[in-house]
Every structure is written in C-alpha cells, then in structure tokens.
Amino acid sequence: MTNLHAEQLEQALQLHQSSTVRSLIDGINPADLADLMQHLSLKAQLSLIEQIDSAALVMEFLPLHSQHQIAEAMAPQQLVKLISAMPSDDRTDLFKLLSPHLQRFVSLHITEEKRAQIQTLARYPEESAGAIMSSDFVVLSPELNMQQAIDELRRMTTDRETLYLIYIVDELMKLLGVISLREIIQNPPEQKIKNVMRTDLVTGLVTEDQESIAQKLSHYDFLALPIVDDAQHLLGIVTYDDAMDVVQAETTEDFLKSSAVASSPGMSIKTAPILLLYRKRVFWLVILVFGSLLSGIGIAHYEDTIAAHIVLVFFLPLLVGSGGNAGSQSATLMVRALATGDVQFKDWLHLLGRESLVALCLGGTMAFAVSILGYYRGDMMVSVVLALSMLGIVLMGCLIGMSLPFILHRLKLDPASASAPLVTSICDATGVVVYLFIASQLLL
Amino acid sequence: MTNLHAEQLEQALQLHQSSTVRSLIDGINPADLADLMQHLSLKAQLSLIEQIDSAALVMEFLPLHSQHQIAEAMAPQQLVKLISAMPSDDRTDLFKLLSPHLQRFVSLHITEEKRAQIQTLARYPEESAGAIMSSDFVVLSPELNMQQAIDELRRMTTDRETLYLIYIVDELMKLLGVISLREIIQNPPEQKIKNVMRTDLVTGLVTEDQESIAQKLSHYDFLALPIVDDAQHLLGIVTYDDAMDVVQAETTEDFLKSSAVASSPGMSIKTAPILLLYRKRVFWLVILVFGSLLSGIGIAHYEDTIAAHIVLVFFLPLLVGSGGNAGSQSATLMVRALATGDVQFKDWLHLLGRESLVALCLGGTMAFAVSILGYYRGDMMVSVVLALSMLGIVLMGCLIGMSLPFILHRLKLDPASASAPLVTSICDATGVVVYLFIASQLLL
Numbered sequence: 019m020t021n022l023h024a025e026q027l028e029q030a031l032q033l034h035q036s037s038t039v040r041s042l043i044d045g046i047n048p049a050d051l052a053d054l055m056q057h058l059s060l061k062a063q064l065s066l067i068e069q070i071d072s073a074a075l076v077m078e079f080l081p082l083h084s085q086h087q088i089a090e091a092m093a094p095q096q097l098v099k100l101i102s103a104m105p106s107d108d109r110t111d112l113f114k115l116l117s118p119h120l121q122r123f124v125s126l127h128i129t130e131e132k133r134a135q136i137q138t139l140a141r142y143p144e145e146s147a148g149a150i151m152s153s154d155f156v157v158l159s160p161e162l163n164m165q166q167a168i169d170e171l172r173r174m175t176t177d178r179e180t181l182y183l184i185y186i187v188d189e190l191m192k193l194l195g196v197i198s199l200r201e202i203i204q205n206p207p208e209q210k211i212k213n214v215m216r217t218d219l220v221t222g223l224v225t226e227d228q229e230s231i232a233q234k235l236s237h238y239d240f241l242a243l244p245i246v247d248d249a250q251h252l253l254g255i256v257t258y259d260d261a262m263d264v265v266q267a268e269t270t271e272d273f274l275k276s277s278a279v280a281s282s283p284g285m286s287i288k289t290a291p292i293l294l295l296y297r298k299r300v301f302w303l304v305i306l307v308f309g310s311l312l313s314g315i316g317i318a319h320y321e322d323t324i325a326a327h328i329v330l331v332f333f334l335p336l337l338v339g340s341g342g343n344a345g346s347q348s349a350t351l352m353v354r355a356l357a358t359g360d361v362q363f364k365d366w367l368h369l370l371g372r373e374s375l376v377a378l379c380l381g382g383t384m385a386f387a388v389s390i391l392g393y394y395r396g397d398m399m400v401s402v403v404l405a406l407s408m409l410g411i412v413l414m415g416c417l418i419g420m421s422l423p424f425i426l427h428r429l430k431l432d433p434a435s436a437s438a439p440l441v442t443s444i445c446d447a448t449g450v451v452v453y454l455f456i457a458s459q460l461l462l
Numbered sequence: 463m464t465n466l467h468a469e470q471l472e473q474a475l476q477l478h479q480s481s482t483v484r485s486l487i488d489g490i491n492p493a494d495l496a497d498l499m500q501h502l503s504l505k506a507q508l509s510l511i512e513q514i515d516s517a518a519l520v521m522e523f524l525p526l527h528s529q530h531q532i533a534e535a536m537a538p539q540q541l542v543k544l545i546s547a548m549p550s551d552d553r554t555d556l557f558k559l560l561s562p563h564l565q566r567f568v569s570l571h572i573t574e575e576k577r578a579q580i581q582t583l584a585r586y587p588e589e590s591a592g593a594i595m596s597s598d599f600v601v602l603s604p605e606l607n608m609q610q611a612i613d614e615l616r617r618m619t620t621d622r623e624t625l626y627l628i629y630i631v632d633e634l635m636k637l638l639g640v641i642s643l644r645e646i647i648q649n650p651p652e653q654k655i656k657n658v659m660r661t662d663l664v665t666g667l668v669t670e671d672q673e674s675i676a677q678k679l680s681h682y683d684f685l686a687l688p689i690v691d692d693a694q695h696l697l698g699i700v701t702y703d704d705a706m707d708v709v710q711a712e713t714t715e716d717f718l719k720s721s722a723v724a725s726s727p728g729m730s731i732k733t734a735p736i737l738l739l740y741r742k743r744v745f746w747l748v749i750l751v752f753g754s755l756l757s758g759i760g761i762a763h764y765e766d767t768i769a770a771h772i773v774l775v776f777f778l779p780l781l782v783g784s785g786g787n788a789g790s791q792s793a794t795l796m797v798r799a800l801a802t803g804d805v806q807f808k809d810w811l812h813l814l815g816r817e818s819l820v821a822l823c824l825g826g827t828m829a830f831a832v833s834i835l836g837y838y839r840g841d842m843m844v845s846v847v848l849a850l851s852m853l854g855i856v857l858m859g860c861l862i863g864m865s866l867p868f869i870l871h872r873l874k875l876d877p878a879s880a881s882a883p884l885v886t887s888i889c890d891a892t893g894v895v896v897y898l899f900i901a902s903q904l905l906l
Binding site: 045046047049050105168171172174176179181182198199200203204206217220236237238239241258259262265266268270272273274276277278279286287288292293296299300303304306307310311313314315317318321324326328331332333334335336337338340342343344346347349350351352353354355359360361365368369372375376380382383386387390391405417438439442443446449450 | 489490491493543544545546615616618625626642643644664681683701702707713714716717718720721722730731732736743744746747748750753755757758762768769772778782784786787788790791794795796798802804805809813819820823824827828861883891
C-alpha cells in the first residue's frame with residue numbers, strides 16, 4: 019500500500035498536480051509522511067517539502083542523511099526558512115552537516131538568537147547531554163501568579179509540546195524550580211509560582227553521558243530533564259523521545275557487541291556499504307582466531323591420547339560446545355543485568371556464588387546425559403571421563419562467562435564486549451584442555 | 463550513601479521518631495524513595511507508607527512483588543485508601559495479586575467507578591494493549607470553547623500528568639479527535655474545540671500486542687496513545703513511560719534469547735531462585751547437544767582421514783569456530799534489524815545477496831591468514847585445504863546465520879530464537895563436514 023501511495027505521489031509531484039498531491043497527503047501524520055518521502059526521488063522530495071506547511075516537522079522524522087541531501091539541494095533562501103522552523107537540537111545536527119558555503123549563508127540569514135543557539139549546541143562533544151539537548155524550553159519568573167503564567171504562555175508562539183514542564187529561573191538563568199502546566203492550570207489563579215513550584219530538582223549536567231541522562235529520565239518517568247552547568251544555570255532540556263532514541267541506539271550497540279560486531283551508530287544492514295560491514299566484523303573474527311589457536315595447541319599437546327582413543331574426537335565438539343554455550347548464557351545474563359542496572363559491580367562475589375550453584379545443576383544434568391552416550395559409544399571408563407569432563411567444562415564455562423564482563427570493566431573496557439563468540443573461544447580452549455587432561459589421566 | 467541513609471531511616475522508623483523520619487525523606491523524589499525503601503525491613507516500609515503523603519506515587523515505583531508484600535501486611539482499611547490513590551493500571555496489576563479475601567474487601571470498599579475500572583482492565587490478556595493501558599485520561603466535548611475547557615480542567619482533581627493530551631469524544635465515548643493542552647492554552651478563549659482538534663488520529667486496538675503499541679508511540683514521538691475497541695470507542699491510554707518499560711522488557715527478552723536463555727518477564731539474576739535460573743537455561747543446552755552430536759558424527763565419518771593426517775585436528779577448532787563466529791554475527795545483525803524495524807522479511811533476498819559479498823570478503827581474509835599458518839604447520843597441500851575450507855565455512859556460516867531468523871519466522875517461531883549458540887552449533891556441524899570432505903578429497 020505504501021509503495022502504491024508513493025508511486026502516485028511521485029507522479030503527481032513530477033506533473034505539478036498540486037491538488038492531487040494535497041489529497042494524497044491529507045491527514046497523514048508527519049512521521050508517516052517522512053516514511054513515505056523516503057520512497058520518492060530527491061526531486062519529488064524537494065517539491066513536496068515546498069508544498070507542505072509542516073515541512074519542518076516532517077524533516078525531524080527523516081534520517082539525518084536524507085535531511086542533509088534535501089538541504090543541500092534546495093534553494094538556500096528556502097533552507098533558511100525551513101531550518102529556522104526546526105527544533106533547536108535537530109537544527110544544530112543538520113547545520114553541522116552542511117557545506118561551509120551553506121553554513122555561512124544560513125548563519126547570515128537566521129535570527130541572531132538562533133545563530134547563538136547553534137553555536138552553543140554545536141560546542142558540546144558527541145555522546146554528551148549537550149549534544150542532544152534542546153533549547154526549546156519555557157522559563158518563567160517565580161514571582162508570577164498562575165493567571166499571569168497562563169497569559170504569558172498564551173503569548174508564546176511555540177508550536178512545540180515542550181511547555182508542559184516550565185522551568186523557574188532567576189535573572190541569571192539559574193534554575194530555581196519546576197512547575198507543570200497541570201499545576202498552573204489547577205492552582206488558584208492568584209497563587210504565586212514560588213509557593214507551588216517543586217524545588218527538589220533532578221537535573222543533568224551538560225557534560226554528562228547521554229546514556230546516564232536517558233537512564234534518569236526513564237528512572238523518574240520524567241517528560242523532560244533540565245540540563246545545567248556546574249553553577250546550576252539552565253542550558254537546555256532533554257525530552258523523553260530523545261531519551262528513547264538514545265536507549266534504542268545504545269541497546270543496538272550492546273546487541274551487536276554481544277556477537278562481536280563493532281558498534282557503528284546508525285548503521286543499517288540494508289544500506290551500509292559492504293566494506294563498512296566487512297570492517298565492523300573482521301576485527302573480532304581475526305582476534306578470535308587466536309582463541310581457536312589455543313584450542314589447537316591444546317589438542318596438539320594431547321595428540322598421543324587422541325591417536326590412542328580416536329573415540330575422544332567424536333565427543334570433542336559436544337563437550338567443548340556445551341561449555342561455550344553455558345558460558346555465553348552466563349555472560350549475556352550478566353551484561354544485560356549490568357546494562358539495565360539490575361546488578362552492580364559490587365554484587366559480583368554474591369553472583370559468582372549463585373552462578374556456581376546454577377552451573378553445578380546444569381553441569382550435573384549434562385554430565386548425566388553425556389555419560390549414557392559415552393557408555394554406548396565407548397565403555398565404562400569413557401563414560402566416566404565424559405561425565406567428569408562435562409561437569410568441569412560447564413562449571414568453568416559459567417564462571418568464565420560470569421567473570422569476563424567484570425574483568426573487562428576493571429580493565430576500563432566495555433563489559434558488553436564479553437560477546438558470545440569471545441566467551442565461546444575462551445571456553446573452547448579451556449574445555450579442550452580439561453577434557454583431554456582428564457582423558458589422558460584416566461585412559462592411559 | 464544510600465545504605466547509610468537507609469540505616470538511619472530504619473532506626474528512626476523503628477523508634478517512631480517521626481520528625482527525624484520527615485527530615486530524612488524531605489525533598490526525596492518518589493522514585494528515589496522507592497529505591498531507598500527496598501533497603502528497609504517490611505515493618506519499617508509499612509510505617510513509612512503510613513507517614514508519607516505521596517504513598518501511592520512511591521508504590522508505583524516499587525517492583526510489583528514489594529507492592530504485594532506491603533499490601534498484604536498493612537491494615538485492609540488503609541490498603542483501600544492507598545490502592546484508590548494509585549493510577550488505574552498499577553492498581554489493577556496489584557489487585558490481581560491480592561489474596562481472594564483482600565480482593566473482596568477492597569472491592570467492597572472502593573468507589574463503584576474504580577471497581578468497574580479494575581474489572582474492565584483485569585479482563586484483557588497479558589501482553590495486550592488492554593493489560594497496560596490506564597483509565598486516567600481526560601475527555602471533553604467538541605462543543606466547548608477553550609475557556610470552558612480550561613475551566614473544566616481546573617475543576618478536575620487529578621494529580622496525574624495525563625491531561626496534556628485531551629481526547630474529544632461523543633456521548634457514547636466514541637473518539638472524535640485529540641487536542642493538546644498547549645493548543646487549548648494558546649488558541650483564542652472563544653475558539654471551539656471542534657475547530658482546532660486534530661482528527662487524523664493514530665490509535666491502538668485494545669487487543670493489539672504491547673510491543674506494537676510501544677513501537678507506535680516511539681515512531682510518532684507521542685506522549686500517549688489512545689486505545690480503542692473495534693467501534694472506535696475510547697477505552698484507555700498507554701503513556702510513553704509505560705511504553706519505555708515495554709521496550710526495555712522486550713529488549714531483555716531478545717537479549718537473553720540471543721544466548722539461548724528462555725525468557726522470563728521480570729526475572730532478576732540477583733534474586734531469582736536457583737532452580738528457575740536452571741530451568742531457563744537447561745532446555746537449550748540439552749537441545750544444542752544434538753547439534754554437537756552431528757559434529758561428532760561428521761568427525762566419526764572421516765575418522766580415517768583424521769587418523770592419517772592428525773594435523774587436521776589442530777586446525778579443527780579454528781576453522782569450525784570461525785564459521786560459528788561469522789554466523790553469530792550475521793544472525794544478531796539480522797535479529798536486531800528485524801526488532802528495530804530496520805528491515806522487513808520481504809528484504810530477505812536482497813540482504814542475502816549483500817551478505818554473500820560481505821561473507822566473501824570476510825572468508826577471503828580469514829582464508830589468507832589460515833593458509834599461512836597451514837603452510838608452516840603442515841605443507842602446501844594442507845595450506846590449500848585450509849584456505850578452501852575457511853572460505854567455504856565462513857560463507858556457509860554467514861548464509862546460515864542470515865537465513866535462520868527468516869526460517870524461524872516462517873515456522874511461526876520467534877526470529878530472536880536464532881541465538882548465537884544455536885547458530886554456532888549448526889555452523890559447527892556444517893563446518894566439520896565441509897572441512898573434512900575437502901581434506902579427504904585433496905589429501906588422500
């Protein structure tokens with residue numbers, strides 16, 4: 019349906035049938051219109067942007083690279099109008115991508131206030147609160163009463179929904195309190211803001227990590243978090259929708275790391291260049307070769323044992339694989355629990371104790387199963403070797419999987435790098451040695 | 463610091479020093495107070511709940527099992543007061559856990575309206591929009607003007623922030639439109655709602671899956687989504703903070719699945735019973751044994767080749783492991799892209815083509831590396847066998863990893879079950895056969 023819609027729209031735009039265009043996009047939500055636009059040619063996109071009133075709103079929902087393409091292709095004068103209507107955080111992100119020539123043009127033609135906003139916001143490092151905060155917040159003085167506040171808000175021309183939390187500041191923009199629009203509406207008209215506003219403020223520091231800001235928003239269920247400098251001056255706000263985007267991006271990063279793919283903000287497997295995908299994956303694949311080499315060295319060391327009991331090779335993948343699988347489970351449980359804040363690093367010893375119990379149960383079950391297989395395929399002695407090895411391998415796998423995220427954290431590395439492939443490689447090498455050592459002791 | 467704070471608070475509560483208690487909790491945000499409460503004894507929790515005005519708000523931030531514990535321990539009459547002040551969705555969740563005796567008592571003593579709400583909300587199945595929606599929404603008639611709307615809102619006694627989106631309904635609660643509080647404030651006082659309200663509504667169906675509701679909220683950046691029945695009657699709303707919780711829970715589920723741990727909503731590795739953790743993990747571990755057995759069978763089949771060229775065993779973990787690692791990467795990239803909506807199932811063929819190119823690059827790199835190792839450890843022929851095997855194994859691993867999520871989807875299973883351990887097991891078995899087949903052809 020979307021494809022058909024897009025084709026009709028493309029045609030109507032090419033033929034300049036503005037009434038058809040209007041009827042096709044009538045009542046479509048900006049977010050959906052942005053989706054639709056991505057099926058259009060650049061020429062049609064430009065023509066559409068010219069025709070719609072909510073162009074700035076639609077732009078926000080487009081991926082940054084599409085915004086950039088459109089901005090570079092449109093008439094500079096028109097771009098100034100469009101970019102002026104965008105919210106300050108999105109405006110700054112787009113501005114930073116423009117060619118130097120266009121940046122100069124836009125700077126010259128937007129209002130002084132907006133130019134200053136861009137300069138301020140562009141200054142903050144990536145991944146900091148400053149880089150995602152918006153300047154579209156509403157401030158009032160503590161001395162106003164509720165009726166005056168409503169009158170003031172009524173005069174403001176913003177079309178953003180950021181006026182539900184109103185920040186109360188002094189003349190130097192120092193943050194004093196916060197009041198919600200609900201409280202302004204529901205308190206008696208002559209009541210003063212300073213008597214109602216909440217002063218137990220939760221704020222974010224402008225240099226704070228985005229992830230920590232997003233966690234605060236989600237922890238307190240806030241609509242927006244005020245961002246301040248060291249002296250408590252209000253610089254901007256981060257809204258819940260931006261926080262949701264941050265959470266989604268961070269989660270994808272952790273997800274990819276869990277299978278040893280290097281993170282790449284905003285990378286799409288549908289459109290990313292083949293060589294980028296290659297680069298994101300080859301690093302860990304090659305690193306992991308060394309882990310496997312250790313397994314090979316372990317095997318080579320016990321070559322005589324293997325040659326004498328070739329049946330051992332039959333069970334090698336099973337035993338070694340089980341250790342890796344159990345270890346991956348432990349590592350993922352741990353990495354995710356750390357990411358959601360369910361556990362902290364100080365819980366490690368306690369968790370290691372619990373994990374040992376779980377591992378004993380898992381190892382016991384697996385040992386029992388494999389010992390039966392061993393008895394049928396080999397003999398009683400093989401069965402004992404398999405059961406003992408399985409128990410040892412699963413136990414070690416779990417403890418390695420549980421410990422690796424903590425060790426990485428201690429080494430100031432990201433615990434999420436304790437990926438399933440990494441854990442598997444380490445557990446494989448350990449498993450080979452445990453298995454063949456036990457076999458060499460009991461079978462010769 | 464929290465621990466010290468908790469100890470002081472515990473003591474003050476035990477000794478009934480209410481002024482000390484007050485000074486200790488003064489200015490603490492309800493979310494933080496809930497965190498603090500979890501360090502207190504049940505007795506102290508009860509005493510604290512009795513003393514604070516915002517008890518219902520604090521309850522919302524407590525985990526459900528703590529809410530339940532407190533509810534069962536407190537005086538029934540007091541519970542009625544507390545549960546009445548909670549938002550309707552949380553109230554219903556707690557009510558469902560109460561003992562039959564307490565349920566009867568609460569039903570008898572809360573208002574008729576709230577009893578009806580509980581009955582309605584409790585009816586919807588888990589994981590549906592109905593199960594997380596709230597009845598705390600605000601409706602107005604389309605005939606009111608802005609001033610009348612403000613007067614109406616002022617009279618409402620809600621202390622919830624859910625009145626920023628106001629739903630416009632007819633006498634039968636059929637949803638006609640939506641207007642934001644900002645629009646009510648900023649339009650001329652005599653303007654009628656029906657001339658301003660938006661009618662291009664995005665709604666959720668009461669039977670719709672929670673995950674789909676959360677995706678809509680995040681896609682459109684809405685504060686809340688109205689939930690309707692088939693005939694467009696407004697039944698409730700789902701707010702952005704509930705959507706964030708759903709996203710977090712679903713992500714954790716996918717994460718655990720990615721390492722073959724069965725999902726368990728709300729399970730914490732810190733507190734879950736050992737046997738529950740065991741059960742969540744043993745199923746896949748045992749299943750994966752069969753995958754490893756296939757590897758073993760492959761090895762057994764080529765026993766003669768191995769016996770003749772024991773050097774092959776040295777490289778077995780390396781080759782087979784690389785296939786599993788590359789396959790895990792592919793599967794995780796795919797599962798995550800499906801979860802975030804970045805790719806759809808119809809993109810599969812296109813993606814398979816791209817993946818083949820990436821796999822060729824990865825396999826080529828790995829083949830080159832392993833052929834050098836093979837030359838030093840064995841001879842020219844071994845080196846050729848290794849290079850060819852590596853290329854084939856990585857290529858197959860990637861294609862298996864990319865295809866498995868799609869196959870699971872076709873079989874009506876969750877694509878996220880294409881876990882790293884599962885992919886690794888399948889790739890291992892395939893890898894063994896590819897490697898030893900090539901070796902048996904070229905080396906004998």
